[in-house]
Amino acid sequence: xxxxxxxxxxxxxxxxxxxxxxxxxxxxxxxxxxxxxxxxxxxxxxxxxxxxxxxxxxxxxxxxxxxxxxxxxxxxxxxxxxxxxxxxxxxxxxxxxxxxxxxxxxxxxxxxxxxxxxxxxxxxxxxxxxxxxxxxxxxxxxxxxxxxxxxxxxxxxxxxxxxxxxxxxxxxxxxxxxxxxxxxxxxxxxxx
Amino acid sequence: xxxxxxxxxxxxxxxxxxxxxxxxxxxxxxxxxxxxxxxxxxxxxxxxxxxxxxxxxxxxxxxxxxxxxxxxxxxxxxxxxxx
Numbered sequence: 254x255x256x257x258x259x260x261x262x263x264x265x266x267x268x269x270x271x272x273x274x275x276x277x278x279x280x281x282x283x284x285x286x287x288x289x290x291x292x293x294x295x296x297x298x299x300x301x302x303x304x305x306x307x308x309x310x311x312x313x314x315x316x317x318x319x320x321x322x323x324x325x326x327x328x329x330x331x332x333x334x335x336x337x338x339x340x341x342x343x344x345x346x347x348x349x350x351x352x353x354x355x356x357x358x359x360x361x362x363x364x365x366x367x368x369x370x371x372x373x374x375x376x377x378x379x380x381x382x383x384x385x386x387x388x389x390x391x392x393x394x395x396x397x398x399x400x401x402x403x404x405x406x407x408x409x410x411x412x413x414x415x416x417x418x419x420x421x422x423x424x425x426x427x428x429x430x431x432x433x434x435x436x437x438x439x440x441x442x443x444x445x
Numbered sequence: 446x447x448x449x450x451x452x453x454x455x456x457x458x459x460x461x462x463x464x465x466x467x468x469x470x471x472x473x474x475x476x477x478x479x480x481x482x483x484x485x486x487x488x489x490x491x492x493x494x495x496x497x498x499x500x501x502x503x504x505x506x507x508x509x510x511x512x513x514x515x516x517x518x519x520x521x522x523x524x525x526x527x528x
Contacts, residue, residue: 315462315493318469320501386460395466 293322293439297432300445301330301356302365303374303389309445310334310392316441317399324439325396326432327424328406331445332413333362334393335405335420348414355413359389397423404431448508448523450482451475457486457519464490465497468524472504475526480507483522494522503528 294316298309309325317323327335339357341349356362367373381388387395397403404427405420436442454471456464464485472481483494491509498506507523 311462314466318462318466319497320469320503384460385458387463399466399469 290440291322291438292320293324293435294441294443295432295436295439296323296325296442297444298325298327298331298334299329300365301333301362303359303362304364304366304377305445306331306334306362307389307392309443310389310396312443313401314392314396314399317396317401321440323396323399323401324404324432324435325401326404326406326427326435328409329413332405332409332415332420334359334389335403335424336415337421338419340416340419343416344414351413352415359393362389393421448482449480450523451479452481454481454483456490457484459485460487461489461493465493468494468522469497469501472524472526477503477526477528480523480525483524485520485522486517488518488520490520490522494524498524 294313296309296313298306300306300309313323313325333356336356336358339352339355341352344352361371362374363371364373364377378388402425403421403423404425407426407428410426452471452475454468456467459467464483464487468481468483471483475481483490487493491511494506494509498504503526505525505527507525509523510521512519512521
């Protein structure tokens, strides 16, 4: 009798310990799962060059097609791919100057090499058309259709005095933390 | 080799990344277990469709073959929507 009781109390003690271990392991597993990267791709689009932006959108649309969640963060010259027109009213002197010197839309974007005042960009566009490659404008439309999130950096927008009416619709606004929050959960992060 | 399919996507003449994007959009309209046959003239599409099948959880690449049409290569991909 005495030994049986002792064994029983020993058993409950072991069970209690096991349950505790299990609970703590489950907790650790949940924490681990949360810190794992998701099926997500994040891009920073810093460049305002047609060829680079094309590459960014090809990767973004391709990733979206592969079932990844895609976010693109546009900052500084990257705003060139979001612009639809140039508005000078409401800008400061330097901002106006910068706006006049910057491309007013995707059609005016230069290429990173052999631009020659825009002739290079026109040539690249013509060559892409010959080979039936989608234009940047088509790719941007496709990206949005596929649910790629386009996030505009608030700080650079503010510095350059870019107004909402100069940009395409449906942009999200964010900063470094919103990019990092996405990037830290991404399997692939690119800076273009 | 003949693989049974439910729908055909003609992506001939389209360049990267369009064959994959169009195929993805098309497969979304199919029922699970249905098969999409994709025709492409993009040589890179062979590896692209393999990559898609490896990455996406809901598609399976059943077969790939190359046909010659008027002296031009056509790459044929059979993609099954798994879920």
